[in-house]
Amino acid sequence: xxxxxxxxxxxxxxxxxxxxxxxxxxxxxxxxxxxxxxxxxxxxxxxxxxxxxxxxxxxxxxxxxxxxxxxxxxxxxxxxxxxxxxxxxxxxxxxxxxxxxxxxxxxxxxxxxxxxxxxxxxxxxxxxxxxxxxxxx
Numbered sequence: 001x002x003x004x005x006x007x008x009x010x011x012x013x014x015x016x017x018x019x020x021x022x023x024x025x026x027x028x029x030x031x032x033x034x035x036x037x038x039x040x041x042x043x044x045x046x047x048x049x050x051x052x053x054x055x056x057x058x059x060x061x062x063x064x065x066x067x068x069x070x071x072x073x074x075x076x077x078x079x080x081x082x083x084x085x086x087x088x089x090x091x092x093x094x095x096x097x098x099x100x101x102x103x104x105x106x107x108x109x110x111x112x113x114x115x116x117x118x119x120x121x122x123x124x125x126x127x128x129x130x131x132x133x134x135x136x137x
Contacts, residue, residue, distance in 0.1 A: 048135075 092101075
């Protein structure tokens with residue numbers, strides 16, 4: 001059964017290829033493709049546009065500065081404020097937080113964490129500079 005199906009498909013393919021003439025590209029195909037590639041290169045396909053614009057950064061900075069000034073200028077009153085009504089003891093008196101606070105870490109582990117943090121802090125700007133330099137044309 002499979003052999004008969006394969007023969008039928010082979011005959012069908014042969015007939016299809018005999019009736020279909022071989023197609024060749026036009027004489028100026030290569031030049032037209034290269035012109036299109038050059039046009040795309042010159043277009044604004046690779047223009048860098050930041051996700052957060054400069055105006056947005058300025059607004060964020062102004063809001064943070066205003067909030068910081070407001071917090072620093074706010075007078076502490078003897079009245080009961082919203083934050084003083086929150087009971088933070090429930091956060092610090094559960095099993096998970098007690099286990100975390102009782103955790104003892106050796107100096108070697110702390111030094112390793114510091115070194116890894118420093119390495120990451122150095123590598124991120126270096127890699128950013130490398131990739132930015134690689135993308136410039």
